Amino acid sequence: MSQIILASNSPRRRQLLEQIGVEFEVCPAKGEETITKKEPSEVVVELAQQKALEVASMLNEYNLSHLELTTPQDILVIGADTVVAFDGKILGKPKDEQDAKNTLAMLQGNTNEVYTGVSLVFIDKKGRAGVHNFFEKTDVTMCKMSEKEIERYVASGEPMDKAGSYGIQGKCAIYIEKIHGDYNNVVGLPISKLYQELKSVGIDLYLW
Numbered sequence: 527m528s529q530i531i532l533a534s535n536s537p538r539r540r541q542l543l544e545q546i547g548v549e550f551e552v553c554p555a556k557g558e559e560t561i562t563k564k565e566p567s568e569v570v571v572e573l574a575q576q577k578a579l580e581v582a583s584m585l586n587e588y589n590l591s592h593l594e595l596t597t598p599q600d601i602l603v604i605g606a607d608t609v610v611a612f613d614g615k616i617l618g619k620p621k622d623e624q625d626a627k628n629t630l631a632m633l634q635g636n637t638n639e640v641y642t643g644v645s646l647v648f649i650d651k652k653g654r655a656g657v658h659n660f661f662e663k664t665d666v667t668m669c670k671m672s673e674k675e676i677e678r679y680v681a682s683g684e685p686m687d688k689a690g691s692y693g694i695q696g697k698c699a700i701y702i703e704k705i706h707g708d709y710n711n712v713v714g715l716p717i718s719k720l721y722q723e724l725k726s727v728g729i730d731l732y733l734w
């Protein structure tokens with residue numbers, strides 16, 4: 527594997543890849559996302575794939591001259607998308623503060639499901655592309671929150687760029703009763719499954 531590109535603006539995803547010692551470039555997707563699926567597991571994979579394919583198809587627009595991409599080589603583009611599912615609803619990032627308050631009023635005292643889809647787009651030496659997608663799910667149980675607590679939390683600004691209007695890794699940690707599954711999946715990238723899935727398609731990251 528010679529070059530890894532993370533198709534994401536998310537600082538959390540960047541940190542998780544850095545944490546395991548992977549060398550990569552960040553080239554965020556810019557396009558509009560289109561949802562045609564209904565199941566959360568299918569929605570996150572669909573959106574992750576749109577991000578990864580968009581970046582893969584635009585690689586020449588990024589200033590990657592230092593990667594010597596004129597020489598054909600293998601490239602891996604990683605796209606990811608996270609949503610929260612609760613009571614038949616799929617919750618992305620809040621539209622505004624009121625939306626965040628309504629979402630938290632619904633999630634508090636209950637268990638929600640966090641889905642992250644990951645799309646791996648491979649471009650081989652001959653310019654051929656291949657795609658491998660997967661998702662991970664984690665159950666998150668939140669403590670009860672009073673209206674005042676929800677208001678204070680939303681006023682902190684933390685919910686605004688997060689699916690389900692909460693950040694398990696941030697201030698909201700005090701309202702997380704328990705989780706079942708991979709913590710990193712909630713933060714935006716199931717790093718263990720990513721490594722295992724890469725291995726299953728014959729890619730060893732040779733991390734250390």
Ligand SMILES: Cc1cn([C@H]2C[C@H](O)[C@@H](COP(=O)(O)OP(=O)(O)OP(=O)(O)O)O2)c(=O)[nH]c1=O
Binds near residue numbers: 534535536606692
């Ligand atoms: C539930 C939860 C979500 N999140 C974040 C992960 C994702 O970054 C974000 C969901 O938005 P996404 O649309 O998945 O990702 P993004 O817009 O941040 O980045 P990009 O599309 O460029 O890859 O919510 C947390 O950080 N903590 C949490 O506890």
